[in-house]
Amino acid sequence: MKKKDKTKKISEIFCQTMKLHKKTKLETKSMINTEKWDSLNHIRLILFLEEEFKIRFTPNQIEKMNSYTNVINTIDTLVK
Amino acid sequence: MISNFPPLLEIDKKIKNIKSKSFVEKKCYILRNITIETIEPYIKYLLIDQKIKLRVFYGNFDNILQDSLDENKIIKKIDPDIIIVFLWLPFFSNIYDFFTFQKSRNINSEIKRTKRYIKNTIQNIRTISSAKVIWCGVENNNFLTINAIDNNFKKKVYNLSYEINNYLEKQLNKTKNTYYLNLDKCLVNVGYNNFYDNRNLYHIKSPFSENALKAISFEIANIFRNIENKIIKCLILDCDNILWGGILGEDGLENVEIQNSPFYIFQQVIKKLYKNGVILAICSKNNKQDVLELFTKRKDMILQKNYFTQMEINWDNKAKNITKIVECLNISMDSVLFVDDSEFEINSVKAQLPEVLTLHLPISDKENNHIKIINTGFFNYNKATKEDKNRSRMYSEESLRKKILKQSKNFNDYLKSLNMKITFNKVNKKNLDRIEQLCNRTNQFNFSAKRYDKKKLNELKKSQNHHLYIANLKDNFGDYGLISFAIVEIINNDSYIDTFLMSCRALGKKVENAFLSFIYDDIKSKGINNLFSIYFKNKKNKVAYDFIINNRFSLISKNKNKYIHKINKMNKKNNYFKIKNNIKN
Numbered sequence: 001m002k003k004k005d006k007t008k009k010i011s012e013i014f015c016q017t018m019k020l021h022k023k024t025k026l027e028t029k030s031m032i033n034t035e036k037w038d039s040l041n042h043i044r045l046i047l048f049l050e051e052e053f054k055i056r057f058t059p060n061q062i063e064k065m066n067s068y069t070n071v072i073n074t075i076d077t078l079v080k
Numbered sequence: 081m082i083s084n085f086p087p088l089l090e091i092d093k094k095i096k097n098i099k100s101k102s103f104v105e106k107k108c109y110i111l112r113n114i115t116i117e118t119i120e121p122y123i124k125y126l127l128i129d130q131k132i133k134l135r136v137f138y139g140n141f142d143n144i145l146q147d148s149l150d151e152n153k154i155i156k157k158i159d160p161d162i163i164i165v166f167l168w169l170p171f172f173s174n175i176y177d178f179f180t181f182q183k184s185r186n187i188n189s190e191i192k193r194t195k196r197y198i199k200n201t202i203q204n205i206r207t208i209s210s211a212k213v214i215w216c217g218v219e220n221n222n223f224l225t226i227n228a229i230d231n232n233f234k235k236k237v238y239n240l241s242y243e244i245n246n247y248l249e250k251q252l253n254k255t256k257n258t259y260y261l262n263l264d265k266c267l268v269n270v271g272y273n274n275f276y277d278n279r280n281l282y283h284i285k286s287p288f289s290e291n292a293l294k295a296i297s298f299e300i301a302n303i304f305r306n307i308e309n310k311i312i313k314c315l316i317l318d319c320d321n322i323l324w325g326g327i328l329g330e331d332g333l334e335n336v337e338i339q340n341s342p343f344y345i346f347q348q349v350i351k352k353l354y355k356n357g358v359i360l361a362i363c364s365k366n367n368k369q370d371v372l373e374l375f376t377k378r379k380d381m382i383l384q385k386n387y388f389t390q391m392e393i394n395w396d397n398k399a400k401n402i403t404k405i406v407e408c409l410n411i412s413m414d415s416v417l418f419v420d421d422s423e424f425e426i427n428s429v430k431a432q433l434p435e436v437l438t439l440h441l442p443i444s445d446k447e448n449n450h451i452k453i454i455n456t457g458f459f460n461y462n463k464a465t466k467e468d469k470n471r472s473r474m475y476s477e478e479s480l481r482k483k484i485l486k487q488s489k490n491f492n493d494y495l496k497s498l499n500m501k502i503t504f505n506k507v508n509k510k511n512l513d514r515i516e517q518l519c520n521r522t523n524q525f526n527f528s529a530k531r532y533d534k535k536k537l538n539e540l541k542k543s544q545n546h547h548l549y550i551a552n553l554k555d556n557f558g559d560y561g562l563i564s565f566a567i568v569e570i571i572n573n574d575s576y577i578d579t580f581l582m583s584c585r586a587l588g589k590k591v592e593n594a595f596l597s598f599i600y601d602d603i604k605s606k607g608i609n610n611l612f613s614i615y616f617k618n619k620k621n622k623v624a625y626d627f628i629i630n631n632r633f634s635l636i637s638k639n640k641n642k643y644i645h646k647i648n649k650m651n652k653k654n655n656y657f658k659i660k661n662n663i664k665n
Contacts, residue, residue: 016092039284040117047118047290048088059279 001079010072013048017041030067045071053079085294091125103133109160109211111139111147111201114168115286119293126301130310141285142171145197148204155209162307163205164300165215168287169194169244176218176240191240195247202251202258210535212257212307214300217245219263219275256534259303266295269455302457309520312437312458313415313471315353316402319364319371319393321421321443323347323383328370339380342447347382349450353459354387357471359409361390363401363418368393389475398425399432408482409475410584412523412620417458470561477558478585495589495656498555502591503660504598505562507541507548514562515550518581523620525592525627526581527613545570546578547602549663551595553586560586564595568603568611575603577613577647580624592627594657597650602663610646617641 011026018036020026031037046062049055049071055078057065065071085091108123110116117138124134137158139147144167147154155163169176175190205213220241245264252258267275270291277289288296305311320327323346325337338344354360360383364371371393375385390408392401398420406413413435420426426440439456441449453459481498488494507515512534519532532540540546547568553560563586567579577599582592603611615621615628618641625643633645 013089016089040115043115043118043280043284043286051087051290052089057279062279 003076006075006079007072009052010049010075013052014045014068014071017045017048026068028068049075055079085122085125088121091121094128095121095124098128098133100133103131105133105135106162107135107137107158107160108162108164109137109139109155109158110164110166111144112166112168113142113144113171114166114288115141115280115284116166116288118286118290119288119297122294122297123300126297127304130301130304130308132304132308145201145204148201148208150204150208155205155211160209160211162304163209163211163213165201165213167198167201167216169218169241170287171285172197187240191243194244198244198248199251202255206255210257210533212259213252213255214259214261214303215248215252216261216296217248217263219267259306261296261299261303263296266292266299270295298457305457311415312358312417313411314359314361314389314405314409314417315350316361316363316405316416316418317350318420318422318425319362319366321446322419322441322449324374324381325446328366328374333370333374333377336374336378338378342449344380344382346450346453349453351382351387354383356459358459359390359471359475360388361392361405361409362388363392363398363405365395365398366393386476389479397428397432399429402429402433402436408479410478410587417456419453474558474560474585480557481555492656498557498589498656499658500553500555500589500591500656501658501660502594503552503554503662504595505550505552505662507537507550511550511562512537515565518562518565518583519579522581522583524584524623525587526579526621527577527624528579528616529618529621530579530616532579540567547575549595549599549602551591551598553589553591564591566595566599568599570608573608574610574612575608576644577611580613587623590656593631593650594659596631596647598659598661600647600650612636613645613647615643615645617643 012022014020014026014029015022015024018029018034018041020029020034020036029037031042042062042065046057046065050057053075055075057074057078061074065074086094120136123136127134137160139154144165146152150156172194173190175187202213202215205211218241249260252260270289274289275292276287277292278287280286317323320329320336322343324343325341326335328336338347350360362371368391371391372385375381390405392404394401398418402416402418406416413433414437417437417439418426418429419439419441420429421441421443423440423442426438429436430438437458439453441452445452484497485491485494488497505511515537516532516534519530519537523529537548541548547570549566549568550562551564553563560583564582565579566577566581569576569578580596582595600611613628613633615625617625628643628645631647631650633647636644636646638644
């Protein structure tokens with residue numbers, strides 16, 4: 001999968017679960033500054049991503065994915 | 081079934097795109113001691129098929145009993161149509177957690193506490209709300225053993241989930257409008273290894289995996305089908321590679337596979353459905369003579385020729401044949417399931433008759449045909465009344481009647497030859513179940529389409545200002561049972577027909593005229609001035625309006641979809657019936 005397609009898909013999922021506008025700048029988003037990013041939506045995000053990329057995160061990874069850039073990085077290591 | 085779900089992203093989009101106009105909005109309140117929010121998209125998605133738009137509210141975490149209490153007024157405020165309860169026992173008490181060591185004294189007291197909790201919650205909900213309750217049972221997850229010593233102990237824990245489930249089922253059976261969700265069924269469908277997602281167990285208290293949630297939502301959607309009475313009345317089957325293996329026209333009568341093949345079990349399942357009141361019909365491209373010959377000559381056929389109410393075996397378009405069957409049986413298109421092995425036929429029927437439900441059973445997976453038809457969940461009746469069980473017999477009688485009709489010179493002769501007997505009866509305990517069912521299921525000949533439940537009917541029965549009428553019908557060919565029901569409300573010495581409905585299988589025999597005429601006379605004998613009918617127009621009840629027009633009732637007022645007509649004295653020239661009146665003033 002190309003990196004560009006991957007990022008596009010992740011941002012789409014991210015915007016949908018966190019109820020953000022498509023054109024929002026996501027790079028700075030983290031659990032602290034995103035209103036809808038609570039523990040429940042975090043699980044939703046995980047479910048969406050796992051299903052879309054057919055991967056399975058470890059609990060450690062789930063914990064570390066606390067910002068948008070971390071999400072991208074984690075998926076980068078799993079999806080080549 | 082689980083593989084039927086599209087990805088979550090698509091589900092989300094589909095739910096957002098629901099156009100609320102053609103959908104009924106329902107409110108659902110979920111009481112839980114686990115985090116179950118992630119199930120929401122799956123339930124909503126499955127209910128799109130049933131034209132239901134669901135709004136979901138959640139009770140506080142681990143507050144099932146507290147939320148069911150009136151003090152908080154949450155339930156009254158939300159006024160839900162459906163309440164779903166998820167009481168996951170390992171979070172409720174650690175005796176249900178297999179991995180902890182227990183003393184038996186402790187177990188007994190904890191079981192008592194659980195039962196009390198369940199009983200009180202059900203009672204609380206029932207006293208403050210008339211919503212339907214779906215209670216998710218306990219799954220039996222205790223078959224894991226750590227070592228051989230566990231075996232002794234295992235038995236006790238193993239029995240725990242059974243004991244609680246049995247108790248729960250008993251309590252629910254005692255209470256009206258409650259439904260038991262069998263979580264074991266979901267567990268078996270998904271498999272133990274895929275049922276839990278322990279990653280989320282500790283920090284967000286959500287035990288179930290995505291697959292488990294899909295299976296549970298599937299069961300919930302089936303219960304909704306039951307609640308909404310959107311059940312399948314008729315099963316229309318293809319022949320080649322559905323009822324038997326191979327193609328009759330090519331392989332020949334002796335060579336099609338029946339015994340010692342998956343088709344044998346499939347036929348057994350179909351027979352069971354038939355015995356439970358599902359009407360069977362055949363729609364197949366074949367030579368009719370060949371098929372009939374097979375029914376008589378192949379001794380290993382489980383399904384007999386007379387099980388099938390309707391056989392459309394010809395080379396015509398299948399959608400056309402299905403329409404014929406549906407018209408002949410006088411049922412609506414959405415209460416039919418069409419089964420075929422050819423994807424082409426399925427798609428062509430879907431395109432021409434979008435309301436008809438279809439099931440594709442490809443020949444490549446013939447071994448699982450019988451499981452697939454059960455897993456549709458369409459035949460998952462909550463309660464079967466006597467009429468349900470006799471339904472297929474009644475429809476077979478109906479097709480005999482239609483044959484006689486073809487032979488008769490005219491329609492009046494035909495009606496006379498049936499020797500119909502109508503009995504007017506009082507409402508009593510015995511027929512209340514059937515009346516409730518009629519109220520909820522009758523769509524076509526139904527003036528107001530008001531849905532009454534037993535409780536309301538009992539109130540009306542006792543009321544001074546309401547008169548309830550029911551009619552039974554019999555003829556030469558058999559007993560129709562209770563077919564018609566009416567409620568007349570008296571306001572200021574005028575009477576209004578609040579409800580007038582008739583089962584569709586008795587329509588077109590002028591019974592409705594005789595019944596209304598009887599009501600008219602009865603009302604007049606009570607010294608009441610006028611009789612008015614109230615008709616609410618909807619998508620399905622045009623037949624009832626035609627009846628009003630044909631009898632030339634005079635229109636008094638029309639407001640949006642509400643029509644009020646004055647009923648004049650009915651034409652009494654009906655020599656077709658013998659009438660027996662069991663209602664005494």
